[in-house]
Amino acid sequence: MxxxxxxxxxxxxxxxxxxxxxxxxxxxxxxxxxxxxxxxxxxxxALMTPNISKKKSNKLSDFPAPELASKRREALALASQFVERIKKITDDVGDKFPEEARKIHYEEAPARPIWGTASPEEAKELIEEGIDVIPVPFSPKDQN
Ligand SMILES: [Zn+2]
Structure with a gap:
């Protein structure tokens, strides 16, 4: 790796x-x-920055594997809680997200916080159109 x-x-x-x-x-x-x-x-x-210091650092890669696995589980649990909290305050529109976000932006649908999925290309288009989206770089189904 x-x-x-x-x-x-x-x-x-x-x-x-x-x-x-x-x-x-x-x-x-x-x-x-x-x-x-x-x-x-x-x-x-990006241009690689040479690692001049040979001192032992506290990077994630220095953790022994079992500890790394437990940190990973911890991180996924936090991510999952984060998603659950977002879901509670938003309207889950699933894969209709780009469509629905546009409707709200152009006042064709009631203004409300929504949650759903979009491809990177769709998300980029929404951002370029000036639509307020917050990309969440994981989905609960990534967990296992
Ligand atoms: Zn970027």
Whole structure:
């Protein structure tokens, strides 16, 4: 596994793990990698900052595997609570989200907070149209 520093077309930097450099190239070409901030799928490798310090750091990758697994479960539990709380205060419109968000924006439907799914491309279009959306970079079905 190799960790790459990535950058989207809007200049957001994030990190992601790949089995090798080829895997990154293939996924990037198919637009399978999306920016966690703006969901753009135009991703390139950011300039690598050399790690000068050899001191032991407290990065997640330094945790032994069992601890890492329990941290992962903890993170997923938090993510799940987060989603549940959002669901309580929003109207779940499922995959009609882009359609419904547009209707509300153009005052063709009652204004209310809604929750649902959109592809990265759809989310990007909504943001470009000036529609107020908050991308949540996971879905409860990712958990296992
Ligand atoms: Zn971005």
């Amino acid at each position: 190799i960790k790459f520093s990535l950058q989207c077309e809007n200049g957001h930097e994030f990190e992601s793990w790949f089995s090798d450099s080829e895997a990154f190239n293939a996924q990037s070409e198919k637009h399978l990698i999306s920016c966690p901030l703006c969901t753009s799928t135009n991703i390139k490798k």
